[in-house]
Amino acid sequence: MTSINASEVDKEEYGFVYGDEAVTYEVVRQPHTEGKKRKITIKVHPDCNLIINAPDDALREDIHEAVMKRAKWINDALSNFRTHLENVQPKHYVSGEMQFYLGRRYVLKVVEEPEGISNVKMTRGKLLVTLKRFNEDKQTLIKTLVSKWYKVRAERAFHQRLAELLPQATWVTGIPSFRVLSMAKQWGSCSAKGSLMLNPHLIKAPKECIDYVILHELCHIAEHNHSERFWRLLSSVMPHWKDVKSRLDGMAELYLNE
Template sequence: MEFNYTIIYSKRKTATISVERDREIIVRVPEGLSKKKINEIILSKEKWLLEKLNHNQKYNPHPSNKEFVSGETLIYLGRNYQLQIVQKPVQNVVFDRRFIISKYNQANANKLFKDWYKSKAIEKIKPITKKYAKHLGVEYKEIKISEMKYRWGSCTKGGNLLFNWRIIKAPSYVVEYVVVHELAHLIEHNHSEDFWNIVSIQLPNFDKAKEWLKQNGEILEIDF
C-alpha cells in the first residue's frame, strides 16, 4: 500500500514516524537518507500505520449539539459545570462555580465561550510554561493560543510555543503535560527515548496524562 507522507530532514541519527491528529504522516529522518530507504521504512510500518489511520476515536470526534440553555454543562479543567441563562444583562461569560450568560447573548454564546476559553488558556498556560522552562533550562519566544483542530500543542523552529485553546478543558495535570511536552522539544526535536526521559523527569506520572488524552481527547475537540 502507498502512503502520502511529509519528510522532515534533520541532523538526527535515526528515523521516526508519527501520525498527527489530522492523519498526516510525518517522517523525520537524518539528512541525506535516500527516498528509497525512507519508503522502505514506511512499508515496514504498514500495519502500524493502518491501525493509526483507522483509529476512529482519535480522528472522528462526535459533533456538538449544545443549545446553550440553562442546565447544560460545559467542561473546564476536567470538570463539568452547569450553564445558567439569566434575564439581566451580563457582559461576556461569568464563571463562579457555574457558567452564566445573559439571554441577550444566547445567540452569540458559541463565540463568547470560545473567547472565554482562549483567555483562560493563556492565563493558565503562561505561568506553567514559565515554571517548567526554568526547570528545564530552556528559553522560548512567544506563547500563542491557536485554533489547532487536531493538535494539543506545537513548538516551532523559531522557539514559539503554540497551544490548542481546547486543552484548557482538560484537568490541570494534563495541561501541564502538554506544556512540558512542547518545552522538551526545545531540547529534543523528536520523540526519542531521550525526549521521553526529559518529560518523565519533570512529570514522573506523565503516562496518566497521555492516557487521559487518549480516552477523552475527542471530547475536547468538540467546540461546544
C-alpha cells in the same frame, strides 16, 4: 507536537476474552520505590483504553491474574464509557449543557438581562452567560462569548503554568513565546525557533494535563522529533506522562466538542 491520540512505540500490550468480547490492555511499568508496597492498579479511561500500572519487575502472569480478578468490573466500565461516547453530540449552547474548566464540570446557564452587559462568568458550579436580549442569533452569540472566555482564561493559565514549569526545562534559555490558537488535531506545537502554540480547549483539562502538553512542547526545543532521546527527556521531567496523556486523550472528544 502534542497530537491527540498519537500512538507511542514500545507498548506492552496483552488481552483477554470476557463473554463474547476480546479486551486488550496496556501495561505501564513503574519503578518500585524501596519500602513501599508493590501493587498492580487498573484504570479504565474514558476513551476505553485499559491501562495497567505495575512494578517494573512484576511477572506477566501476576498482572494477568490481577486483571482477570476484576474482569467484570472492567467490562462494566468499558460498557458505560462506550455508551457515553456514543451520546457525545454537538453543543447547542443552551442552558443545561455541560462545560469543562480545569478538569471540572460546569452547567451552562443562559439568562437575559436587558439592562445588563453580555458576559460570561463562573459561579456556584455554573458557567453563567448573560445576554442583553434573546434573538435568532442567540446560539452564535453564546458560542462566541464562551469561546472568548475560554481563550482569555487559557492565556492567563498557560502563562502561569509555563513560568512554573520552566525551571524544570533546564535546556531552555529565556522565556519561550507562545500563542493560543484552536486546533482540531493537536493540543500544542513547537516551531523550529522554539515558539509554542497551545490549544485553548486545553484549559478544559486538569492542570496536570496542561503541564504535560507544555512540557512536551518544551522538550521539542531540545529534540525536534519523537526520538528515543525525546521520550527520555520528557520522562525525566514528568515520569508518569503516559498516565497523564492517556487521561487527556480519553477526554479529548468532550473537551474539543463545540
